Amino acid sequence: DEFEEWQKAKLKMSAREYKQIEWQSQHRALTSMPQHLHRFAIWYIYHWLPSGRRKKINYPAEDNRCPLCGREDEKSSHFLRCGHNAMKKTFKDLLGNLRTLFTTEKVAMAPASRILARLNEWRTEDETRDEERVNGFSCENFPDGRIERTISQNLRIVGGTEWQDAAHIATKIVMVVLEGAAKMWGARCQLASNASVTGLTLGRK
Numbered sequence: 703d704e705f706e707e708w709q710k711a712k713l714k715m716s717a718r719e720y721k722q723i724e725w726q727s728q729h730r731a732l733t734s735m736p737q738h739l740h741r742f743a744i745w746y747i748y749h750w751l752p753s754g755r756r757k758k759i760n761y762p763a764e765d766n767r768c769p770l771c772g773r774e775d776e777k778s779s780h781f782l783r784c785g786h787n788a789m790k791k792t793f794k795d796l797l798g799n800l801r802t803l804f805t806t807e808k809v810a811m812a813p814a815s816r817i818l819a820r821l822n823e824w825r826t827e828d829e830t831r832d833e834e835r836v837n838g839f840s841c842e843n844f845p846d847g848r849i850e851r852t853i854s855q856n857l858r859i860v861g862g863t864e865w866q867d868a869a870h871i872a873t874k875i876v877m878v879v880l881e882g883a884a885k886m887w888g889a890r891c892q893l894a895s896n897a898s899v900t901g902l903t904l905g906r907k
Contacts, residue, residue, distance in 0.1 A: 712748055724854040727872035728847055731880065734873075742884045747846055749778040751887065769894035781890040782845055782883065783825050792889050793825060796882030803878055807871050813856045817875070820844065845883070847876045 710720050732743055745751050754776030758766035768776040770786040782793060797818060804814040824845060843850060849872050857868040857875075 722850050722852070723843065723848050724851045724869075724872060725848075727849050727854060727869060727876050730869075730873040731847065731876040735877070735880070739881065739884055742887065743847065743880045746778065746880070746883055746887070751778045753778045753780060770890060777829060779845060780829065781886050783829065784890065786893065788889060788893055789886060792882075792886045796879070796886070797821060799878050799882060800875065803871075803874055807874065809857060809871055813853065817844070817853070845879065847880045847883075849876065 706720070709715075710717065715723075728747075732740055735743060750756070754764075754766035754768060756778060757764040758775075766775050767773060768780055768784055770781075770789065771784050773780065773784070781789060784790075800818060800821075801814075803809075821844065844853075854868055854872040857871045
């Protein structure tokens with residue numbers, strides 16, 4: 703449909719890549735979020751956050767560097783990988799929240815460990831690799847709140863002899879990732895002392 707075509711173009715996805723995503727988990731997470739978090743998530747998912755790169759596009763005279771670590775051409779998702787010590791700590795907090803979720807929901811060890819390990823790897827990779835796609839786990843999809851079907855199908859939740867719907871845990875994972883990203887963006891703006899001019903208010907209304 704028209705929205706799907708727009709989304710593929712905006713996210714630079716081929717039809718094959720698009721079909722690999724379990725979109726319902728992201729949709730369920732977005733529709734269940736409070737308004738202030740939903741607003742952030744949309745800006746973040748579609749790369750509309752006022753990062754250095756975005757500001758440079760809109761205002762050519764602006765500096766496109768990360769205000770915390772000085773990296774040139776600050777991408778919308780750079781704050782998740784920023785080398786500033788405070789940003790490293792907030793990323794560890796995000797991973798800790800995922801570990802808590804996996805434990806609380808009794809997610810099978812294999813997929814839980816894979817997700818955590820891949821996120822750690824992603825954070826230390828060269829950002830120029832973000833356009834690459836890795837079978838079963840892309841460099842960029844998961845941190846942007848998108849889960850590949852190959853992952854969601856393996857999100858087994860073990861509780862005695864009962865198995866919980868994988869869609870349930872996939873939605874919760876997306877929620878934790880986007881909540882963590884919102885906290886990190888807020889920390890980035892506060893540290894840069896420009897929270898009032900980011901163009902996006904994350905305060906609870």
